[in-house]
Amino acid sequence: MAITGVNVVTAAKLLGEVGDIIRFRSSAAFARHNGTAPIPVWSGNDDRHRLNRGGNRQLNTTLHRIAITQARCHEGARALLKRRQETTRDTSKGSFRVLKRHLSDVIYRALVHDHNQAAP
Template structure:
């Protein structure tokens, strides 16, 4: 999520505890995560149920989308092929 700029960063002031998305990272990957989340919100019943549940808990739609982007980033990362590092030299 940090590589895509979808990880949370503290942005609190006074009594209000907030987080925002990391502005660093690959912005194109972040945009791809956003498109995936939008597609899931439109067609996936599990994602729609998650949105309703989190909104009833007091989260805003924007905050829920941030959470979903992190979930998607974790899913995609687990699907990436692993390469083993081999030592160079004797």
């Protein structure tokens, strides 16, 4: 709950949908599970990606709510969105996809840290 945009209900939803965090070998595997890992638009182009429609949709919806809150209230998220649109000329959807992936990594690290703190 130390992450901006995560309240009690959101934290409970995250924990319920994720289960045991150690079942994911990396943050990339966690992103693949929650649907925030980017998919290339076509095989010959390495710099364009699209949103992954797979993964756990409930978990992806929870990340979406956190991202919307951060885009409105968190200075770092606003700076990330602005920087992505200015430097890479991303669409707003593309920039938002990057923010959701970043949040997925942050949440993964927080859950792993909490798991390591609770382990005897």
